[in-house]
Amino acid sequence: MGNTHQDPEAFARLLADxxxxxxxxxPDxxxxxxxxxxxxTLGAERPQLPLWRERGW
Known part of the structure; x- marks a missing residue:
């Protein structure tokens, strides 16, 4: 998604966007x-969303 320089608020905003x-x-x-x-494709990456959220980057 992009580097948020270990800023958890910036990461949360980027992930939400x-x-x-x-x-x-x-569609996938x-x-x-x-x-x-x-x-x-979005379908290939969609399962990664919870992992990105959990690890925070």
């Missing part, structure tokens, strides 16, 4: 092209 602006309105088949790493 990603969830509400990308994951909520778009939507391709995303991150700034690093390989291309993927």
């Amino acid at each position: 990603v969830e509400t602006k990308l994951f909520a309105p778009l 088949e939507t391709w995303v092209y991150p700034g690093h790493g390989g291309d993927t």
Whole structure:
């Protein structure tokens, strides 16, 4: 998602934006092209949301 420089509030805001602006309105088949790493789909990444939230980055 991006570096929030260990700022938990910034991370929470970023994660909320990603969830509400990308994951909520778009289907799993939507391709995303991150700034690093390989291309993927929202469906492939959706299971990671709870893990990202739990670890805080």
